[in-house]
Amino acid sequence: MKQKAERKLWQKFDVFSVIIYVLLAVIAFSMLFPFWNAVVLSFNEGRDAQMGGIYFWPRKFTLSNYEQVFHTPDIWRAFFVSILRTVLGTLTTLIVTPMFAYALSKPHLKFRKFYMGIMLVSMYFNGGMIPTYLVVKGLNLINNFWVYIVMWMFNAFYATIFLSFYRGLPASLFESAKIDGAGEGTIFLKIATPLSKPTMAAIGLFVAVNHWNAWQDNLLYMKNEAWNTLSFLFVKMIKAQESLEGLAAQTGVSELSKLSSVSSTTIQLATMMVAVIPIICVYPFVQKHFASGMMIGAIKG
Amino acid sequence: MKKEKKAGARSGWKEFLNQKDLQLMVLPALICIILFNIAPLFGLQIAFKDYKLNLGIWExxxxxxxxxxxxxxxxxxxxxxxxxxxxxxxxxxVTIPLPIIFALLLNEVTHSAFKRTVQTISYFPYFLSWSVVALMATSWFSPQSGFINSFLTGTGILEKPYFFLGEAGAFWWISVFLDVWKNIGYSSIIYMAAMSGVDQEVMEAAVIDGAGRFRRIWHVTIPAILPTIMIMLILNVGNLLKGGSNFDISYNLGNVLNQSRSEILDTYVLKIGITMARFSYATAIGLLQSVVSAILLVTANTVSKITTNESFF
Structure with missing residues (x-):
C-alpha cells in the first residue's frame, strides 16, 4: 500500500490534471475551513469574538471557554447520559440484531418466511411521527431513559448484513459442533459470534456514532431535563439564542442580541467540541470500515 | 384426511419446540418490530378517527x-x-450531480496520498450530529462573530452584516449549503465503489483507440455508474415530500423570522401533533405524505424501468 501507485497507460499528467488537483484542493479546503473556524472560535475570548474577523487563528487565545464548560454540571450530566445510551444502546443492538439474523440464516427455521416478511415491512413502512409517539406513550416510555435504547435494538438494514454474513459460513462448521451435542445458542456464541467479529466491530461503530449523534428521540420522547443528551443540548442552545435574536429583531433593539450572546457563542462552540472529540477519535476506524464498501451493500439493499 | 392434518400440525408444533433455542433468538427482535414498527401502522387509523387521549387508538x-x-x-x-x-x-x-462530479474528479487522481487526504476531509462532516452542524451554522452565519459576514463586509460586498438566519429568503440556500457540506463526501462513496468496478482492460482499449480524458469518462466511466445514478434518482423522487435531512435543518434553524420559508411538512406535523396535540389531524397529514411518496416512488421506478431498463425494485 505504501509504495506509489503504478501509473496506468491513460493516466498521463497534463493541464487537466492540474485543474483537477486545484479543484479538489479548493473543495477540501471549503470542507475543512468552516469546522476549523468553529474550533478556533472556541479558543478565542468571547467578547473579542463578537467583533468578528477571526478566520484561521484565535485573536485573543484563552482556555476560559473550556473552563466554563467543565464547570457546568448540566454539560457533565448530559455527557454521561450520552455515554450511557451509547454504550448500552450499542451493546443491546449487537445482541438483538445478530441473534435474529443468525436464526433467520437457518433454512429449516419455522415461520422463517413470516419473520423475513415482517423484517422487510419494518424496513420500508412505518407509522410516522404521531402514531409512533402514541405507541411510545402507551408503553410508558415517555420520559423514560430506556426509550433511547429499545427503539434502536433492532435494525433491519444491519440485520441483512449479518444475515448475508451468516449465510456465507460453511455449514460443515456447525455440523461438527452439533454432533458434539452443542445447542444453537452455544453454536451462536462460541462459533458464529467469534467469526463475525469484524462485522460486529464495523456495525458497532456505526451504531455507536448514531447513538452519540441522536437528538430527535430526546426532542420527542424526553421532557425530563435531567436525561438530556449532549447532542440535544445544542438544539436547546440554538433555540434559546434564536428566541433572543428574534426578540431583538422585532423590538429593533440590536444591542439586546449583542448583550445576550456575548461570550455565549464561544462557550457553545467549546461545548460542541466535547461532543465532537469522541467522533474524531473513532473516525479513523469508522472510515476504514465504510471505505471497504461494506455499508454500501446495505444501502443498495 | 382430518387426522392427517392434525398429525401434520402436531409435528409442526413439535418441530417448533425442537428449535425453541432458535425461536428464542428471534423473539427480542420480533417484539421490537411489532412494538415500534407494526403497532404504529395500526395507529394510523386515528387519521380516520377523532383521537381522544382517554379513549385511546381503538376506542x-x-x-x-x-x-x-x-x-x-x-x-x-x-x-x-x-x-x-x-x-x-x-x-x-444539487445533491445528486455534485457527489458524482466529486467522485469523477477523485477518480482521476493518481497521487494516492492526496486522494486519501481529500477523502478523509470530505467524509468527516457526515459523522457529525445535525445538532452540532446546526450550532456551528449559527456561528458561521452570525452577524457578529461569523466569518461569512466578516468576509463579506471586509471585502466590501456587503455594507453591513446581514442576519442570514433571520431572513426567510436566505433559508433554502442555507439548507442546501449545509446539506452539501455535510453529505457530499459520503454520497460520493457509492459512485466511487461503482467506478472501481470498471474493467481496466476496457479502459486500456479506449485509450489505444485514441480516446482522450473526456471521451474516456463519457464513454466508459459514466456508463459504469449509470445504474447507481438511476437508483439514486428514483429514491430522490420517492423522497420529494420527505427529504432526508430537511427535518434536521428546518427544525434546528427554523425560527419565527424565517418560518415562512423554513416550515416543511415534517416540522409542521411535529408542531400540529406534539405541540398542539391535534393527533388525528397531524396523522392525516403524515399519512397523505407517505401515500403520495409511495406513489411517486413507484411511478419513478416504472418510468425508469421503461426508459433505461434500470429499476430499484
Missing part, C-alpha cells in the same frame, strides 16, 4: 375523511408544501 370514534378534508382548507399548507417541494427540487438538482 376513539370514527370521523371518516374529515381530517383529510381539513388539510385542503388549512391556510398554512400551501407555504409548507412550497417549502417542502422547493427544498427537495433544489437539493435534487
Amino acid at each position: 376513539s370514534p370514527w370521523a371518516g375523511f374529515k381530517h383529510f378534508e381539513a388539510i385542503f382548507s388549512d391556510t398554512n399548507i400551501a407555504d409548507v408544501l412550497i417549502n417542502t417541494l422547493g427544498l427537495s427540487f433544489i437539493k435534487g438538482f
